Each structure stands twice: as C-alpha cells, then as structure tokens.
Amino acid sequence: MLCQKCNEKEATIHYTNIVNGMKVETHLCPICAKEKGDLFMSMDQFVLPAPLQQFIAGLLLSDAQHMVGEAEPSTAVCPSCGLSYGQFLKQGKFQCPDCYVTFEEALYPLFEKLHNKNKRHVGKIPKRGGENMIIRQQLATLKLHLKEMIAIENFEEAARIRDEIRALEKRCISKGGGSDE
C-alpha cells in the first residue's frame, strides 16, 4: 500500500483514529509519519475534525432524503447570503445568521439529532434587544414550577408563583407585546 500523503513510498505506519466513535484509518510512510508526529503536538482540540464534519453532512443528507415524500426538499436560498439548501447540506455550515430563518423548518429535525433530541434554546439571552425573550423564558420556568407546586398541593407557593406570572405578563405587554427589538 502506498503512503496516503506522498503517494510515493510504501506505507509502513498504520494507525486508527477514533473521533466520536468513528474509525478513521491512516496509512503513512515513515517520513510522512514523522512529520505528522510533530503535527500531532500542535493540534488544537477546538477544530472540528474532518470526519465529524462529514458526519454532520451525512446527517443532513439523510435528513433531506428522509423528507422527500413528507415535504418537498427545500429549494430555499438565503436572501441575505445566497446560500442554497443544497450547498448547506454539502458543507454542513451556515453562511450567515439569516440562513437559520430561511431553512428554519428543515433545521428542527437536524438539531434534534445533533443535540440529543433538543431543539430549542433555553440558555442565556442577550440583554440588549432580548428583554421580552428573557421575560418569556422566565414565564416558561415559572409555569413549570406552578405545575409542580399544584401537583404536590403546595397551594400557598402556587399562589405566589401565579402572582409572579401575572406581574411578568403585564411587564411583557407594557413593553409592547411581541417585539424584541
């Protein structure tokens, strides 16, 4: 077998790289392997390794195939950056923030797969421009608590939470309803 890198010399060094449970085999000649040895040392951990990228692209493609029949595959093109859904599938990366809006419907099933069945953000919200989002997030949490309190018949606490919810809802309305800008 020839070395994968130089394609000239006989590959004598074989190793298996496992990234996220995916096996990637590499076959190198001693000279290229030596160079690679030094490369290992400066590898950074935050760079997405190529196999993972392919894995994502694979997920996207299988999703697209999956959706044929249920809904037509998206022919949408992002109006802001010109990225087509097909290109997105191929590269596995978005090109601008508006891509998320353009391909929104197709993204939920993908995110569920990538993020362990989660599809909605529940974390931090930027304060600037996000006041109402923050209130809505607090409301959702409070409503969950309210249910819990009712379930364990802690009505005193439930009443307190209900008042808190009402106060927040008023604040949300006075801020101008749905606008987040």
Added chain:
Amino acid sequence: MNDLTIFQEPFSPWMHEQGPFDDIVLSSRVRLARNLQRYTFPKALSIEMKQEITQKMADKFNEKTFCTDRVMHMFHMDELTDLQKSVLVEKHLVSPLLTKTPGSSVLISSDEQLSIMIHEEDHLRIQSMFTGIQIARAYELANQMDDWLETQLDYAFDENFGYLTSCPTNVGTGLRCSVMLHLPGLVMTKQMDPTVHTLNRLGFVVRGIYGEGTTALGHLFQLSNQVTLGKTESEMVDELTKITEKIVEQERHARDHLMTHARFMLEDRIFRSLGTLKYAILMQSKEAAERLSDILLGIYLGFIEGMSIQQIRQLFTWIQPGFLQVYAGKSLDINEREVARANLLRKYLA
C-alpha cells in the same frame, strides 16, 4: 504582558496557579461562540468587512476596559511570524484554523487566561482557561466578558435557536466546556474504551489530545460536551464537572489497583522513561509525550521526587516545534528538532 513574554514563556501566567485535582485534570477550558448581526459568517466575509469588525472590537477595547486588571492585547495574524503563530497555537491561545484564516486576529489578556479569537469559524470565540477542575470559574470569566461585549455589540440571536453559529453543532448556548485529562491508569487497566463508550452515550466527546483515538499519546485526553442546544449554561457546566470528578475517582482507583497488582512493572516503566529522557540523543515529539506522561505518573505515585507536576507540564509545551525553535533561537528542521528536543529534556531532567 509585553509581546516578549507571550512569545517566549512556554508557561502562561495562569498555569502557575494550583487548581483542584490538577494532578489528573491538567486544565479546564470554556469557549463561547458568538456572531454579530448583519454580517455573514467569517468564511464568506470579505476582508474589508472583517477589518470593519476587528476595528470595532479594537475601538471598544480602547475606549473602555471590561475589567481593569485584565487588559486585552490585540494581535493580527497577518502581522505575526510563522513561529509566533505556532507559539500561540501551542499555548492553546488560538486554534490552527485562526492562524490560517486571512484577516483574523486575537485579543489576549495579560495573564493569558482569557482570549477572544476574531474571525475564526465564528466572528468571536471567547475562551477562558483554568488549572484543574474549574469549569464553573472558567465559564464565569468568559461569561463576564460576554456580558460586557453584549452591551457593546448586537449579537446574532434567535429566540428558538439561541446564539447563531456557523456550525450547527455549536448553536444554542455556543458553549463548549472541556477538560484536559491525564489518564494513564485507565489506559493501562484497559478501562479507557468502555469509559469512552459510556461518555459518548451520555453526550460527551473524548479525544486524544495528540490525535490518536483511545490510545492517545501521553495518555492525555480531552473531554467535552457535544450538546449545545436545549440545556442551560449552568446545567452544562455542572454536568461536565460531575462527570470529570467521577473520572478522576476512577483514575485514582485504577492507579491504586496498578500499584497493588503490578507495582514493579509500573516502577520499571517509569524509571525506564526517566532514563530515556535523561540520556537520549534524538527524541521525537510522540515519544517525548509518552515518556513525560510516565514521569507525571511517577511523581503522582511518589516514585520520582524533586520534580513537580507543574514542571513536567511545562515540558509538554517546551517540546513542541514552535517552542523548541524559540528555545534554540533559530528555525530548525524536523531532524534538528529531534536533537534540540533531546538536548532540552536532558538538560532539564539532569
């Protein structure tokens, strides 16, 4: 920090601080991916637009400081030498991708604990590092910077999807927490494969730091969260902290087991490594990492005295190509580096 220390010192100032469990957990790191509204992501962004954002960032940090004792210094990749770039990569202050991206820059705090990569895969990547298991502290610091930045800039954010990122694997919180672990006990007792398997199923990613899957060089592994959407930041921090503590417990257990059942073999291996490092004339980076890993274990088990874990950690950085050349004061080819690496190790461990 002046330019000299950052490019000359293999040990970042923050690494001198001791952290909880730092005999097994070398460091904790968090990273927040952020993008700005109204700009395409860096890969599709023109140089002019990139410069506009970089200038915006420079102005913000000139006008005000987010925190008086953390002055941020800006470096533009296009203005650095190849050697300076590899030094920043070896110190994990920037990613290799950043050094290859035209028009990219980085802001680094004086203590090198906090950095912001500009125009890597996302417009901004805020990153913070601490010794030992201190994921919560690392998040707190990165989050403070994020809080300050969001008062200055308009982030690309969506109510459903959270922080919008170039790659769908980062969307939501944009938070990646990771720890660097030294796990010779689990590897030698053949516990690493099942451990990795379990961690994967729990939604965590394990990688050999030096890229060799589960038989990683130097027994160094990086553990990080895979899921960034649908969990709060504090949940993510807590989960990784708990998992890491559990692994530390198992690693200690494995080391005890080895000491009880294979003490002489272990001792022999450690002293052979010490001997090799002390006397070898040529040393490849892979072998150096493996031998140094044995020394770390030897210190932990009390076989080797008069050396600290911190010192050996410093050597892990010294033996990398960039720092070897800084140490030698000239550029070295791959064969010269093997000689220089062996020289350095001999001197240091004599």
